[in-house]
Amino acid sequence: MFSKNIFICSWFVFAGIILFNQELVAAEKKEKILYDFCTNINQAKCENTADTSVTWKRCSGKMKESIFQHPPIDVGKGPAKLTYSGIELPLPEKGEKLFLKLNIGMADARWGKTEADGVCFIIKINDKEVFSKKYRKQKWCEQKIDLKDFAGQKVDITFMTDALKNSDYDWALWGKPRIVSEGKK
Ligand SMILES: [Ca+2]
Numbered sequence: 001m002f003s004k005n006i007f008i009c010s011w012f013v014f015a016g017i018i019l020f021n022q023e024l025v026a027a028e029k030k031e032k033i034l035y036d037f038c039t040n041i042n043q044a045k046c047e048n049t050a051d052t053s054v055t056w057k058r059c060s061g062k063m064k065e066s067i068f069q070h071p072p073i074d075v076g077k078g079p080a081k082l083t084y085s086g087i088e089l090p091l092p093e094k095g096e097k098l099f100l101k102l103n104i105g106m107a108d109a110r111w112g113k114t115e116a117d118g119v120c121f122i123i124k125i126n127d128k129e130v131f132s133k134k135y136r137k138q139k140w141c142e143q144k145i146d147l148k149d150f151a152g153q154k155v156d157i158t159f160m161t162d163a164l165k166n167s168d169y170d171w172a173l174w175g176k177p178r179i180v181s182e183g184k185k
Helices: 004-030
Strands: 032-036 045-047 051-055 064-072 081-087 097-106 118-123 128-135 141-146 155-162 174-182
Touching: 032 141, 051 097, 064 081, 064 155, 097 128, 118 174, 128 141
Parallel strands: none
Antiparallel strands: 032 174, 045 081, 051 064, 064 174, 081 155, 097 141, 097 174, 118 128, 118 155
16 A cells, blocks of 8 residues: 555656646747847947956856856946847737846856955846846846837847946856747747
């Protein structure tokens, strides 16, 4: 009887894992990428930065295609800026929604005794701030910004990193930034 119960329990766990994985696959399928910021970086205007480039740096050991954006070494110069102009956002079809999706994180590095304080990640759309977060972890943090207020418009999108009090190890990453529609399979 005991071994029979173990067999039944194992079967339910196995079935649960299968169903869970199927849901993950379905969730992935729902996302349709409309604009990839890494691919189109040559279209963007880059200002006031120590270094901005597309990269595959690690964050908590996990690599993602990313935009590396280091603010100026001299914090008095203000934030680094990367502006994509004239992006045409479609009107979503019934049952769909538009989002700007990405991960933020600081690239892996041994900081030692430094006073590294991270950066403030900022996104503006047509000069309106739609995202702002101070962050210093070497760990991906997923973000999802609803673009419903901008659907059907031609927009300028600016990614900014502010050094805060110092620029030590301000190895800021925008992981896989992209505009997507979600909702339909
Ligand atoms: Ca900093």
